[in-house]
Structures are given as C-alpha cells and as structure tokens.
Amino acid sequence: MQQLTLFSESTPVLPVSYYPDFLTQELANELYQHCLKLEWQQNQIRIAGKTMPVPRLECIYGDAGCDYLYSNSVFLKPLTWTEPLSNLRDRITALTSYKFRIVIGNQYRTGMDSIGWHADNEQSMGINPAIASVSLGSCRKFQIKPRNGKATDFWLEHGSLLVMHPGCQSTHLHQVPKTNKVVSTRINLTFRPHIGGR
Ligand SMILES: O=C(O)CCC(=O)C(=O)O
Numbered sequence: 451m452q453q454l455t456l457f458s459e460s461t462p463v464l465p466v467s468y469y470p471d472f473l474t475q476e477l478a479n480e481l482y483q484h485c486l487k488l489e490w491q492q493n494q495i496r497i498a499g500k501t502m503p504v505p506r507l508e509c510i511y512g513d514a515g516c517d518y519l520y521s522n523s524v525f526l527k528p529l530t531w532t533e534p535l536s537n538l539r540d541r542i543t544a545l546t547s548y549k550f551r552i553v554i555g556n557q558y559r560t561g562m563d564s565i566g567w568h569a570d571n572e573q574s575m576g577i578n579p580a581i582a583s584v585s586l587g588s589c590r591k592f593q594i595k596p597r598n599g600k601a602t603d604f605w606l607e608h609g610s611l612l613v614m615h616p617g618c619q620s621t622h623l624h625q626v627p628k629t630n631k632v633v634s635t636r637i638n639l640t641f642r643p644h645i646g647g648r
C-alpha cells in the first residue's frame with residue numbers, strides 16, 4: 451500500500467523560542483542608547499594560523515571570574531554588570547527560568563559585520579547551555595540549521611528576544627551572514643551561563 455509522506459515540507463521544529471515584542475519600543479530605544487556607550491573592543495581571532503580582526507565589535511559584562519575564551523584565541527574578561535544589563539538579565543530569567551552569569555555584546559556596524567556558522571559550546575558554559583539573545587537597532591537575518599540540514603531564517607527585530615534552549619548548541623549551528631543591503635548599527639546581547647567565577 452502506498453503511504454503518504456506527511457509533514458515533509460512542514461516547518462522544522464527548532465530548539466529555539468522567538469519573542470518579537472519582548473521589550474517595548476521605548477525600553478528597546480533606551481537600552482540601545484545605553485549599549486552604544488558600553489566598552490566595545492575590536493578583538494583579533496586566529497583561524498588556520500592567521501590572525502585577523504573579528505568582523506564586529508565585542509564587549510563582555512558579568513560576574514567576577516567568569517572569563518570567557520572562544521575559538522581558542524579570543525579572551526574576554528567581564529566588566530561589572532551595568533544596572534540596565536542586570537535588569538535585562540533578570541527579566542529574561544523571570545520569563546524563561548534560565549540563569550545567566552555573563553552577557554557578551556556584538557556590535558554589527560554595517561552589513562559587512564557578521565558572525566559565521568558556529569555553535570556556542572565552550573566548556574566554560576557547562577553542558578547544554580541555554581543562551582538568550584536580545585536584538586537592538588537594525589534588523590538582521592539570523593539563520594539556524596541542524597548540523598547537516600537546511601537553514602531557517604529569522605529576522606531579529608529591535609526589542610526582540612531569541613532563546614536557544616539547552617541542547618541547541620549540540621544539534622544546530624547558527625549565523626548572522628553579511629549583507630549587501632544598506633543597514634546601520636545592530637547590537638546583540640547574548641546572555642550565557644558560566645561554571646566558573648566567584
Ligand atoms: O548576533 C546574533 O544574533 C548572534 C550572535 C551569536 O551567535 C554569538 O554571539 O554567539
């Protein structure tokens with residue numbers, strides 16, 4: 451008997467939740483202005499024996515001792531939480547029940563700033579971390595795919611929250627690709643757990 455393949459074209463089930471209206475426009479605007487004044491750094495990354503600038507600016511705030519090393523070359527030492535950042539952390543915890551000890555900021559200055567396909571699986575976050583990502587400023591495309599599968603696109607809007615649930619970093623990769631469209635500054639804040647610290 452012939453069998454019908456149901457759901458073959460259906461939307462994949464992804465280990466993420468998206469809240470487009472997480473922040474009011476007023477709060478999102480205020481936070482964007484606050485974030486522009488954070489301590490942004492141009493870090494260098496080493497890939498295949500070559501050192502090059504990270505294609506975006508970065509900053510890190512969090513609990514003392516929660517140092518963060520990624521790609522075996524970029525070392526980030528958290529500055530003390532600012533009040534707006536710790537308030538935002540607490541709002542995300544109230545919604546999701548996930549706890550966070552650091553926030554890493556990314557500033558995409560133009561469409562040429564980006565982050566390539568990766569998973570956030572640094573040991574310092576422990577096993578199966580939940581990562582919560584707040585977007586401010588210009589809207590950019592965020593893509594997520596199973597390690598050998600097809601990508602799904604999200605347009606991360608000003609004031610939105612995207613939560614990557616525990617397990618997501620083992621099964622999926624994500625990226626914010628470069629774009630030739632004219633886009634101005636976008637700031638992204640990724641709240642993360644950490645197993646170290648004091
Ligand atoms: O900018 C984004 O939306 C994603 C940032 C990201 O994936 C990261 O910081 O690991």
Ligand SMILES: [Fe+2]
Nearest residue numbers: 568569570624
């Ligand atoms: Fe990431």
